[in-house]
Amino acid sequence: MNTPATTTLIQQALKGDQSAFNSLLNTHWTEVYYFLLKRTSNELDAEDIAIQTFSKAFEKLESYNVSFQFNTWLLSISKNLHIDLIRSRNRARTEERLNDESDRVLDESPNHEDQIIKEQTQHELLQQIEKLNSRHQQLIELFYFESHSIREISNLLQESENNIKVSLLRARRSLGDLLKNMP
Numbered sequence: 001m002n003t004p005a006t007t008t009l010i011q012q013a014l015k016g017d018q019s020a021f022n023s024l025l026n027t028h029w030t031e032v033y034y035f036l037l038k039r040t041s042n043e044l045d046a047e048d049i050a051i052q053t054f055s056k057a058f059e060k061l062e063s064y065n066v067s068f069q070f071n072t073w074l075l076s077i078s079k080n081l082h083i084d085l086i087r088s089r090n091r092a093r094t095e096e097r098l099n100d101e102s103d104r105v106l107d108e109s110p111n112h113e114d115q116i117i118k119e120q121t122q123h124e125l126l127q128q129i130e131k132l133n134s135r136h137q138q139l140i141e142l143f144y145f146e147s148h149s150i151r152e153i154s155n156l157l158q159e160s161e162n163n164i165k166v167s168l169l170r171a172r173r174s175l176g177d178l179l180k181n182m183p
Helices: 002-012 017-041 044-057 070-106 114-131 133-144 150-157 160-182
Strands: none
Touching: 002 017, 017 044, 017 070, 044 070, 044 133, 044 150, 044 160, 070 133, 114 160, 133 150, 150 160
16 A cells, blocks of 8 residues: 555645655655666666656556556556567567568669768768667657657657656767767
C-alpha cells in the first residue's frame, strides 16, 4: 500500500498541482533510475528511459490503480519502455543491414570513384550516429532517414511533441559535436 504522503501527492497531481508532480518525481527518481541502470548497464539509456517513464506515468496518471504500489507501477512502465528500446534497436540494426545489402545490390552510381566517396561518407556518418545513445539514434532515424514528422514520432513513441522536439534537438547537438571532432 502507498504511504499516505504518496496517496496525497497522487491526488494533488491528478488535480494538476505541479509541485505534486515534482515531489513524486523527486521521491521515486532514484529507485527508477537505478532499476534501469541495472537493466541497461548504460547511464544515458537509464536516464533517457527514466525520463520517458515519468513522462508517460504523468500523462497516464488518471489510469493508475491506487490499490497497487505507485513505485511498482513506475517500475513496470520503465521495464516495458526498456523492452521497447531493445526491440527498436534490434529492428534498426536489422533494417540497417538490409539497407546496406540493398544499397550494394541496387546502387547504379556513375563511376567507381563516386561510389567509394558516397560509401565512405555514409559509413562515417553511420559510425558517428552509432556512438549516440539509443534514444538519440532512434529519433535521428525516425526524423531524418524515415522522414517522420514530429507529430508522427510523438504518436509512434507515445510521448508529447515537446518532449520529442527537445530530445531531437539534443540528438542533433550530440551528433554535431561528434561530427566536429572527426579527424
